Amino acid sequence: MRAFENIDELVAAKGEHLGFGEWHEVTQEQVNLFADATLDHQWIHIDVEKAKKGPFGGPVAHGYLTLSLVPYLVRDVYTVKNIKMGVNYGSNKVRFPQPVLVGARVRGGVELLDVTDIALGKQLVTKVVIEIEGSDKPACVAEIVSVIVP
Numbered sequence: 001m002r003a004f005e006n007i008d009e010l011v012a013a014k015g016e017h018l019g020f021g022e023w024h025e026v027t028q029e030q031v032n033l034f035a036d037a038t039l040d041h042q043w044i045h046i047d048v049e050k051a052k053k054g055p056f057g058g059p060v061a062h063g064y065l066t067l068s069l070v071p072y073l074v075r076d077v078y079t080v081k082n083i084k085m086g087v088n089y090g091s092n093k094v095r096f097p098q099p100v101l102v103g104a105r106v107r108g109g110v111e112l113l114d115v116t117d118i119a120l121g122k123q124l125v126t127k128v129v130i131e132i133e134g135s136d137k138p139a140c141v142a143e144i145v146s147v148i149v150p
Helices: 007-012 028-038 048-052 063-068 070-074
Strands: 002-004 017-020 078-080 085-095 105-118 121-132 140-149
Touching: 002 007, 007 078, 007 105, 007 121, 028 063, 063 070, 063 140, 070 105, 070 121, 070 140
Parallel strands: 002 078
Antiparallel strands: 017 105, 085 140, 105 121, 121 140
């Protein structure tokens, strides 16, 4: 984990790749719970037998499940000390180049693209790439916008 003592140290890292999080296995239970929470019960996600005969050869995670894993997948990449809080503000340019098959392992890599001053503190834009273990193509590429309050 990369630890910044304060916001100024983080600002100095603009343009740098900050590292990678740990691998996480996407399970069928996780996919099913996400389907229930979002009311998206499409067969490619929850019908294991039908999905085995489908276009991906098995059930796949929802794209938005993959995106929603970003905070978890990058939590061990970096930290900023001596702040009150950090909050999610949104995302830009989200893409899902490849589906995540149930049972696959994914991890997030983070690049700090921009830091700007706002009334509450600093707004960060990071490029997060969710990799699939053993694949050349990522599962998700997104610009994540967050706010850090000193």
